[in-house]
């Protein structure tokens with residue numbers, strides 16, 4: 105350990121003024137870092153999404169610093185107050201859990217602080233994207249995190265279509281009530297791609313389940329998932345068996361006309377729409 109590091113672990117220096125982006129645990133409170141505790145204890149004010157949520161963390165780590173509610177829709181007075189304070193004192197920014205700004209508020213504040221020449225620094229720590237990725241067993245040399253999948257069917261498909269050909273593992277945040285529908289949509293497009301569902305990371309009921317989207321959709325239909333979820337889609341692989349166009353058409357015909365089903369499958373596979381339409385008519389009459 106170098107000297108500078110051991111000094112900061114022992115908190116021998118007062119914090120300099122500025123904005124400190126502080127990651128907090130995503131479940132297990134033991135994941136709070138020594139630097140996070142140091143900054144939260146010694147800063148002038150903590151900007152947080154919800155004072156009740158952050159208040160619980162502060163109680164657990166025995167910190168009594170005052171809090172100020174902040175999100176990206178906060179009034180300009182609140183932002184100005186935080187920026188003014190950060191010019192002369194240390195100000196911490198936290199979110200309810202994990203790393204601020206990652207699908208969480210903070211972007212506008214960081215941007216404004218940088219523009220104002222305020223010292224901005226980060227105290228890294230837990231982040232569900234990374235925790236889920238490392239647990240999933242999916243390739244992680246490259247990955248693409250795309251926040252939450254849209255809730256509406258068409259918008260969700262559009263996003264999957266947009267990202268699907270990229271040769272990386274895709275990572276999304278997801279919620280229990282939406283998981284099954286998302287898995288069904290993924291299964292329609294990529295029946296053979298490897299999927300992982302990482303749930304309740306760092307908590308008592310942490311689990312990571314892998315399989316095809318359809319297998320997982322069936323599982324979660326029978327066992328509705330509770331808690332917080334990271335959904336991961338493995339990269340497309342050359343040797344993965346491609347979906348049988350007949351299977352895709354049959355599935356699309358469940359809720360679409362032959363013409364629409366042919367259009368959907370043409371989009372997914374790049375096959376000729378007219379040929380698919382003729383085949384859809386045959387399958388419909390079988």
Ligand code: SAM
Pocket residue numbers: 130131199201202203204205206207208230231232233276277278279302303304305306307332333334
């Ligand atoms: N900024 C946070 C971070 O660094 O992970 C993420 C905030 S985002 C509003 C909340 C989403 O993160 C949840 O809906 C879930 O998808 C994911 N998440 C947070 N904690 C998690 C956990 N313990 N296990 C699995 N997913 C989690």
